[in-house]
Amino acid sequence: MRFTIDKEQFLKGLLIASHGIGAKSVLPELLCFKLELTDAGLDIEASGSDLTIWTLVPSKINGTEIIRNAQPGATLISAHVLTEVIRKMDGKEISLEVIDNRIAKIEDGTASFKLNCISAGEYPDISNDKNGVALVMPCAELAKLCEQTAFAAFEKDTRPILTAINLSAQGGTLTAIATNSARLSRKEVSIDPSVRFVANVPAKSLVEVTRLFEGAEEVEIVVAPKKILFSFGTTLVSSRVFEDDYPVNGSIVPQSFNYFLSVNAAQFLNAIDRVSILSRDHGTVVKLSMDEDRVEVSSSGDQTGSGVERLAAVQYTGSRLDIAFNALFVTQAVKAVGSEDVTLCFTAEMKPFVVKNPNDESIVELITPMRTR
Amino acid sequence: MRFTIDKEQFLKGLLIASHGIGAKSVLPELLCFKLELTDAGLDIEASGSDLTIWTLVPSKINGTEIIRNAQPGATLISAHVLTEVIRKMDGKEISLEVIDNRIAKIEDGTASFKLNCISAGEYPDISNDKNGVALVMPCAELAKLCEQTAFAAFEKDTRPILTAINLSAQGGTLTAIATNSARLSRKEVSIDPSVRFVANVPAKSLVEVTRLFEGAEEVEIVVAPKKILFSFGTTLVSSRVFEDDYPVNGSIVPQSFNYFLSVNAAQFLNAIDRVSILSRDHGTVVKLSMDEDRVEVSSSGDQTGSGVERLAAVQYTGSRLDIAFNALFVTQAVKAVGSEDVTLCFTAEMKPFVVKNPNDESIVELITPMRTR
Structure with missing residues (x-):
């Protein structure tokens, strides 16, 4: 794999993906970004315990070349180190070349780094299939829903289900409920009446997702078995969901x-x-x-x-x-x-x-x- | 004790004095400010393990009345609670009255607080005598000296002397040395040739003192047995000094x-x-x-x-x-x-x-x- 990339766009992609890296992981692969270069651009994948994020730095944006000298391939590089290195490099363009599947040589004309890599084959195979019930809504509406409810969930609890936001779509209304059993928030939003689903999404996941909206207008939500996906701009986020029944409903x-x-x-x-x-x-x-x-x-x-x-x-x-x-x-x-x-x-x-x-x-x-x- | 005081000046005095409160103290009195009202104004005293601060909120500043309805007296009030209460009160003027040596009633026309007090007699008697070798210098010069040396001292160490800045005045030069034994900073400042002293001042104390200079032009330093005093504006700070010999001198x-x-x-x-x-x-x-x-x-x-x-x-x-x-x-x-x-x-x-x-x-x-x- 080899490419020369616009620094700001590269950093923007890394910063989005870095929200997917869990604070602690015992697997060194999961402290890495998976970088994969295709004709479409550079895909950056990051996965933690609750979230997986895929974000694409496109080869071109509005006709402007973002990536050049491209030779396709894939590798794993420490997310923290790569982000810090790219953040601190001064050049407008950065070149990255993976040598022997072992070392990524990164240069901007001033500084030169050789970062250790792991073979891309070591990365877990996480599906980003969007098969499920889909709902499209304005990003601003989902962000507002999250802001008005997420705080009411438990941050950590012996009842993990209470760290989730209960999202239910039915009869033209999406209802979000969060509670820590001493207080409860309920928000309702009008949606397409044909959409029907229930999903208990970790409140932290929804907060992370809405933080990444920057600039995007619409988000597609896909509720699939055991997960929920959020697709916006060139970014796709998958979060696990809780499969237990949510203990309360809005009628209380x-x-x-x-x-x-x-x-x-x-x-x-x-x-x-x-x-x-x-x-x-x-x-x-x-x-x-x-x-x-x-x-x-x-x-x-x-x-x-x-x-x-x-x-x-x-x-x-x-x-x-x-x-x-x-x-x-x-x-x-x-x-x-x-x-x-x-x-x-x-x-x-x-x-x-x-x-x-x-x-x-x-x-x-x-x-x-x-x-x- | 009773007085009505300009809120901003009162808060300013409390914030200065709050630097004297130690993070942990087993004596409840030392988590309190000692407030003492005299004709000159309201004296606020705070004492921690290294520092004691006395700061005066004057009765008048440039002819403007700062304190009125004054009835002299003294009391001890929780430093943290009093500072928070005064910070958050909205009124331009605040009245404080101590009832039965037990309760301080604090009002600004909107909110009304009754804070628990301790009798002023419970406060340790800490001397603020300025008997010793004195040196007057511009605040900016002492602040610069501190900024250029204090970082080189240990923050915490098994050799407490290395948490100090060694100040020595001799032959018309004030020399400041700080070291953690792996690096050393030395700063020299010209002073009155007749002044001669040596004092090992905790680096943290000197940093605190220079942070309080705001607006003051000159500081008087008095080196006395077992302590050093810094006097500027309407504030006096006393710090303990280390009596051990400082292990290095500038000749290294x-x-x-x-x-x-x-x-x-x-x-x-x-x-x-x-x-x-x-x-x-x-x-x-x-x-x-x-x-x-x-x-x-x-x-x-x-x-x-x-x-x-x-x-x-x-x-x-x-x-x-x-x-x-x-x-x-x-x-x-x-x-x-x-x-x-x-x-x-x-x-x-x-x-x-x-x-x-x-x-x-x-x-x-x-x-x-x-x-x-």
């Missing part, structure tokens, strides 16, 4: 409420942020005390003291109600609904409550209150 | 050399940075190969491969010489001498070599080469 969100608080989101978040300074010693519990005359946010800690703040720009409907909650959960929920004013709807003191965008019914955040001592 | 820097390399600093640093990607697996060793025709920087790693780069803008005087070195030590030394071109002077292959600024004899960096395998 209450439909009717007895108390309603409408509040300016920024003011509410600032007040929570300020008073929660004091409660760090027992998990950042903040209390909301509401009646028709005043709405207060307060918090306290054994070691530190107490803080209280009256909210100015509020509207409250209902009798007196005190609710304590995890400050982080409410903060993330208010940010996720993404509106200037948010509405909080309660049924009773110890029952889960809802955070809503008054102008967007597609997103709902559900939070379980905490007991105060 | 060689005076005559056999090989001279003059090189563009930026190009040299870039080349080291690039080739050292490959040698991370054995401590970032980089090799310099010099003869009259070419000067090359190279590096290699067992796992990764090798890299070599020819330096363009160089001038070399001497016969063929190969020197291997710790890439970090040379990088820091080249940055510390702070010139566009740097001169490296060698005596022999395995002997310590020197990095110099060709236009500034006051700073010298000495580095011990490494063996390559």
